Amino acid sequence: MEERVEVPADLRAWISGISVATAGDERTVLAEPDHATTLVLRVVPDHGSELVVEGPRTRARYHRSDPGPWCVRARIHTGRVRSLLGRPAHELVDRVVPLGEFPGGHEDPRRDELLREATALLAGGSVAAVARELHVSERHLRTLFLDGVGVSPKHFARIDRLRAVLAQDRPWAEVAAGTGFYDQAHLTGEFRRLMGVSPAAFRRGDLPAALPCHAKGPGA
Known part of the structure; x- marks a missing residue:
């Protein structure tokens, strides 16, 4: 189940949308092709959490949604990736990278x-x-x-x-x-x-x- 939430005012210059997804019974979940880069907080009960950056997806991915985890996904506005993360977006295509690996950017x-x-x-x-x-x-x-x-x-x-x-x-x-x-x-x-x-x-x-x-x- 996925629910969209309002983007806080102080993040609207950077984030175009936020959604919260909770996994239920095991099923196939589609991650469709997407030109956006997304910040993802994934929490698994009793196993901690991870904060990652998902780069643009050039092809669909299909994954199992095992019961338990929930994810908060924040889509970065088109063109703001380098300003926010400090790396060119083409380095992130079809990749998932821990947020800690990014140096932080500067605005242009x-x-x-x-x-x-x-x-x-x-x-x-x-x-x-x-x-x-x-x-x-x-x-x-x-x-x-x-x-x-x-x-x-x-x-x-x-x-x-x-x-x-x-x-x-x-x-x-x-x-x-x-x-x-x-x-x-x-x-x-x-x-x-x-x-x-x-x-x-x-x-x-x-x-x-x-x-x-x-x-x-x-x-x-």
């Missing part, structure tokens, strides 16, 4: 604002169009994204579109048409690459084998 308001504008514009335009709108080169835009988000602008847009797909419960052909895919076959291929299963299998609940949930992720 101009860069952070440019990145926020770029992520907003990508929702409705191409990478080339966004670069022209912001008067920067595509190469500079790519560097900005890798440093501040962790993935390229194109990969950011792919993940954003996939998350829009996951939020819908309509026939796949309608979903494809409404989320910018050429056709249903295009959606199916992209879904399989990022989610590890076809759209039809996902809706049936025919998911990949779930792994235990623990602090150390790929590359940690």
Whole structure:
């Protein structure tokens, strides 16, 4: 069970959302592709707690939710990772790292604002169009994204579109048409690459084998 809570006023410049999840009976939990970096406090009764940073996920993960643990998850605003943690976001992609390994960062308001504008514009335009709108080169835009988000602008847009797909419960052909895919076959291929299963299998609940949930992720 997951519940969203209000972000305290003094954290809103850094944190876009906070949720609290409590595990019940053992089941498969989906961690969908996500371009955000997240602070996670995981508490296991009688086994202590761990505070980690989850970097952007380029593919879905499926893990077992064993009874007992609960997690508080705080999503860092797009582009604020380096300012908050002191490391470029691309070093964290598909990784889970203990918070104590980060040196702490410093703010660069101009860069952070440019990145926020770029992520907003990508929702409705191409990478080339966004670069022209912001008067920067595509190469500079790519560097900005890798440093501040962790993935390229194109990969950011792919993940954003996939998350829009996951939020819908309509026939796949309608979903494809409404989320910018050429056709249903295009959606199916992209879904399989990022989610590890076809759209039809996902809706049936025919998911990949779930792994235990623990602090150390790929590359940690």
